[in-house]
Amino acid sequence: MTFQELLPTSHVSEATRAALTQRLAETSQAAAYEPQFFAPATYRLLVAVAARLLPQPERPVPIPLAPAVDQRLATGKSDGWRYDALPPDREAYRLGLGGVEQIAQALFKADFEQLTSSQQDKVIEAVASGTPPGEVWQTLSASRFFEEVLAELTIIYYAHPWAQDEIGYTGYADLPAWTKIGLNEKEAREM
């Protein structure tokens, strides 16, 4: 069964339904989201980078990724740790996104947002490689920055019910007890 089918059923607890419903509500508001932490241009850049890290060409409305990052940075929330090698998250994001522009200029003499998808991927590959061109990367660890951004966006993406449908995950529909838990075993609600 899909998320749409399962959500209203008694297979989903009240607490779980509340969390998932809230996440869907945020999706519908994402298009109108105004950044609270990033400057508008930097926010657009983050949206563009996120669209390459987790491309969603098949979706008319993509799972929003940048708003959650912006909100987290605006409220100063942490996930409990950070690499000592990186500056605080806000600074790392602003520096790193600036660095992405520097790579775009170094490789293609154009803004990241003006590049083709494959050119943008070349820029991202340069960050992932750990040794991209650009002054920013002399002081900011490119590989750690890449890991942090990729992990944060990936977590936001796969927390979304649409992404969970995509991978066939139905674990949120956990009422009553799972009795078929071995290899090739499925409950009716997992079909």
Added chain:
Amino acid sequence: MPDEEIAEEGVATPLETTVQDPLLREILTENQAAADTPQEQPQPTSAAAEEVDCVVIGLGAGGAPLLARLAQAGLKVVALEAGPWHQPETDFATDEQAQDFLFWNDERLAAGGNPLAMGRNNSGTGVGGSTLHYTAYTPRPLPDDLTLKTDFGVGEDWPLTYDELAPYFEEVEQFIGVSGPTPYPWGPARPKGYPLAPLPLNSAAQLMVRGAEKLGIRTSPAANAALSAPYFQEGVGWRQACTNRGFCQAGCSNGAKSSMDVTYIPLAVKYGADIRPNSYVTEIERNAQGLVSAVVYTQNDQSHRVACKHLFLCAGAVETPRLLLLNELALTSGQVGRNLMAHTGIQVWGTFPEEVRPTKGIPGGLISQDTHRPQNADFVGGYLLQSIGVMPVTFAGQVARGRKLWGQALRDYLRQFNHIAGINILGDCLPHADNYLELSDELDNRQVRKPRLHFTAQENEVRMTAHAEKTMRDIWAAAGATDIWSFDRYAHVIGTARMGLSGDDAVVDRNGRAFDVPNLYISDNSTFPSALSVNPALTIMALSLRTADKFLENLT
């Protein structure tokens, strides 16, 4: 261009202030401005401050068992827990993001060659501490886990023997309800088996049985502190059996998992313990003799003070040494913050033709301790093997960090989620001078210096990890996996206030009592002299009960 702006603001003038976070800087500036204008002084904390026999700081596996024991002995006890007191049935969603509140999310700095991920990987908060999200894997240490130095000439021996701890292991297993195999295939014979039969094996466990059998590695259903059948719990009543949700690491919603909030804490409450959630300790006061005299804490933005005759510090291997360092308490051995260890915990993942659906069932269904002292080892100590279930968001995050897949490749790989299964190890770790915790100069959102954890895997950990990776890749290949990859990780912070025989090289004695401060006890994983080759929770609980008993014996 944002980069230039930042270069001026953040990097070009790094010496101006140690506070790098712009918002924090703003707050500090505002506070400074506010301090310049006369202000109404806060009310002094209640002059008729209460005095109790014992204060316990932290209500995880280290604090909760002894809290119950002290309350049962009739002492007046107050427990201060930094996090809230949850109602799992109504508060805990089957959703990883929604459960983020279970982790200690104040920022900690991870330094060294193998920086330790904290937050969801390694920390907890709330009444129940990290047991709210532990996987409940509760094997006992084997006797030679406690004698590394004697056996290998490196590391540390424990100042306690297995026989001294065994009655406490048994008591904990029987009380909280551990489900496991009887007899247990490894280690000495036990007078009493596990109180409950093992939990059913999920797909990952079945696959590990298949692969290990082909290689001649013995396996067994594991010991898990989650109920395979309803179980009567004093102070709670009947607890329900596990429903195979597989969300142990995001909080158990039906009380089947034996976290402290459904076991020792209700027992403590029944005997009169006073539990104070959302209580963050800001200061530990001492009298002229150097004894702890009171604890100051903040609850709902208000400062309180509770005087005490004895203090039990049970805040875990990060917050315990942090409180000691911040309060300059029990530091003469020079060992506070030192000897930081973390279990080797490399995971191996593979894709199987069968449907796995890796979320369902107790995550650590299966165990092998055949690798406890491998014959061909080029390292000291050993490790256990474990099948692992996984929740989707946790797994996706690990794929991003560990495999560095992105773009279409990331989405394509994760579409196989229902066919992916993993195994991992939990292995010993030796203390090393390069691995320690210190206070940084950066302040967190409570205006307290952030801890910085230095961890670099040394030769022994690297060799053990290589041995384990090969073993697990062989098991997974034998089980039929393709696209096998490994994720190197370290879990559990251990050993930052270690116990020993002398105050020259240890912070606490074998009973958990601080050498420097006779009315201060420490009970958590910070006191472990060595990391052990098993998950720490059961040993923390056993030591907690033992510390309480030794304390009560000495009470005149």
